[in-house]
Amino acid sequence: MNNQWVAFTEHIKSYYGKEFVPLHEPTFNNKEIEYVTDCVKSGWVSSVGEYVNRFEEDLARFVGVKRAVAVVNGTAALHIALKVVGVEAGDEVLVPSLTFIATANAVSYMGAVPHFVDVSFQTLGVDMERLKIHLETIGELRNGNLYNKETGRRISALVPMHTFGHAVDIDGLLEICEMYHLVLIEDAAESLGTYYKGKPTGSFGKVSAISFNGNKIITTGGGGALVTDDDALADYAKHLTTTAKVPHRWAYDHDEIGYNYRMPNLNAALGCAQLEKMPMFIPQKRELTKRYEQWLVNLEGVHLFKEPANTRSNYWLQTLILDERYNRDEVLNFLNEQGVMSRPIWTPMHKLAMYQKCPKADLNVTEQLNESVVNIPSTPLSEV
Template structure:
């Protein structure tokens, strides 16, 4: 463990505290922020919001993008646009950040948990298929859970640490069962599966620009879709459903104040300009870690087959929970921030009564995965 600490200190050329992931502001961030301030358009209307949405759609290969205040709000709106309603059910993975299940719960829907794949750490198409075949039936083109008699309206896979799950296979299964596919792509900007950017396989995809993401505006999120009607509806719902008018305040439905401020968008436009450089640095760091950990007991987590990962958070896999805990304690006490993977969602108090499939792989990973420092090195 001492060897690992010393090597990471060497990589980052410091013996000071090394965070798990910190942002890099090396471009036009200050210039664009100043321009935004000078324009006085610092709230939810301005040229940087428009520019961000256009550039992000172009980068991911989606037709439309709608900026939001954070990734959770992007996922919440995406689920609403996928017609998820109160008392519906949404299939997702138990190995994810809490925001995935929070967004489902905001609607009054309930998560159903199926297992993940060991190689992707994301939702397993095999587990999804088995669950649907064993527990569900199609009635009037609706997927009905035979155990609860509830409609399974959507499926939300998450691309864990930027490693794409088998999203094309998941989409095929969802299409066969008339289930809306909504991608939680919060962590996977710059990641591709079979040559296609994550977040673009489903009806909608949601990304995050939290302070620890590969590019950031401090907070922020974005919705992508190829459906013009859904894109317009997303923009309407995220701007309090205000009907355009020269001066009147008219709102035509209950909606949300979820639009990204122009001042945050200014930061992101500058960050987007260096995204490729950040991705290159991440991949170089992954290669360094791969060679180093090949000589040690723990295993470095590589991108899955047919994928190009952004390596947002680098991860290692231990043989057992005891080794994992010893490593976490030693590194954090010696100035190198490391973190375990999330506690399984079905083990949390608010989700422990949710229906689950066999979660053997998720539990295996929960006990063994650790994230190590992953900041861009420039």
């Protein structure tokens, strides 16, 4: 690699003051210690407690929806979201091939089939125009439902993912969902704090899923949440995620197969402290974006992915797009050897052994991005 690449890595290490810079680290201080200590002293550390209630209320307010249901991770949130909106075994669910595996796995947990669609160079998320053309080709409306003419299966839902925190074209996808009678579930795992036309991501879907894994913009250690404006769906989600136990002072009765998915109070205490810091984390993320723009000025053939039009991104993971002169793996090898932790985008879902036989659209944009995307260190440097 040339001297410009060496200078780029030195800028990053100097900014963070480290010889090894991780991809993304959580930021904690006395507030997390205070809340977690209080939780431990209370004795209520499992799936019931005041911090769970508080975290759900604070999160719903932040996202701009009526309800939030805290769960053990983002995959569980997606699983329950699919179930409460009525996805059934044997259905197909439209998901991007360019996503973290949780999106496809959650569909599989339902006994449904992921149907992979392509993404846009402008958003890195589901491409509205390409999806519309695909559905015009393979779709057929019958009795108020969309069917895949090639497989005979019902297509019941669309699950777009806001890649690296950047919002997809929500208006276009809502238009398609209305046209084809599909339920929209937002995979907002990475996009807490991102806005589309002034409205928070996660507030557009019938139900949406968020992740609070250790590398996300805020963390509960491990955790996730469903968010929705539908009280009935939120109540059902809370019921399912607490083993479908019928409320009673002492009896253990369960009215259907449920899941032990509720977030522990201990994790929620951490989340409450983290959520309070979002007004600091987002400006720091955006400041880092400006730094990267400056450091990349002299590096030819590389550009920093920027937020799409009409959006305001949380810039969860900073993203480089390489042109054809670079071999992605050679760049990754160089950066990591220099102490700048970097990673490729996920292996596209349609290339994984268990999903190779799933239905799919033309995925040429996904294929191109797979060879050209590199994520670089993205931890916000907040004074918190």
